[in-house]
Amino acid sequence: MPRPREFDEDRVILAIRDEFWDKGYAATSMDDLLRVSRLGKGSLYGAFGDKRSLFLRVLRDYDDANLLMLRKSLESAARGIGVVREFVLGPTDDPTGAVARRGCLLANSNAELASSTPDVAVEARRSYDAITTILTAALERAQREGDLDPDLDPAETARAALVAQLGLIALGRTGTDVDVLTTVAQSALARLLPTPAQ
Template structure:
């Protein structure tokens, strides 16, 4: 009979996620994972599999959490246009740019591994498809609420919003000045979400 786990799985996954996020997949060593998790190698790999399996689990959970957060924001927001604006500007609000330099775990991973790891490319495609669906829903609602002109196509706008946000994340990751990123975000949103 297997022994019950003597650790908090959510805490371990959160700590391991932070290690991967900070250093990337290739840059995160087994020692980094052991230090982050507080577990021994046997316990870590016994519970989560090898480094690749652990990473893919972390990535899927990160993606699921982001999807749930965006859905909740859309359901609870008074104005849908604010959800779209927050999607673009949220990672850029840190005045010293630390959050922008950290980037998005999924976007960072997609750039690092998608060409070589089919599972990562699949997670990214699934995630970006779900995100554009939600953003298109937000644009449609914003049109009904009178905040966005009815002349824009919600699906095309959602794709452009995602592409713009990802571009800003890449620029933030390489250390673009936060004030310039904020100006870029404002210009992007003004062009994509024109009022009636």
């Protein structure tokens, strides 16, 4: 019978996630992971496997949490159009620019690893496809609610909204001023989400 774990798994995963998020995969050493997890090597390996396995676990948990949050946002939103606006404007939320400079763990990881680590590319596609599906549902709802041109293709527009957000994330990582990012985001939204012709 295996012994119960003597550590808070959620705390460990969050600490490790933040280390990967701040430094990137390649720059994060096993010593870094041991330090932030406060676990011994045997405990860390025994619970989560090697660095690659641990990273993929952290990335999937991060993606699943974000997808759940986006689904809940759609369920609770007063208007479907608001979900898409909030999604695109997300990288501009913090007036200090700290959130924008940190970027998104998935986008950062995809840029760093997708060409060399097929598992990361697969995870990125899974997450981006799920995001597109949720945004498509939000846009279809916006059309039913009369907030969006009925001739617009919701799936194409959802993909364009995702691309716009990823572009804002990339710009934010360069240290682009948040006011500039906000202006760019609002300009993109004005083009992506035309209202019905009067």
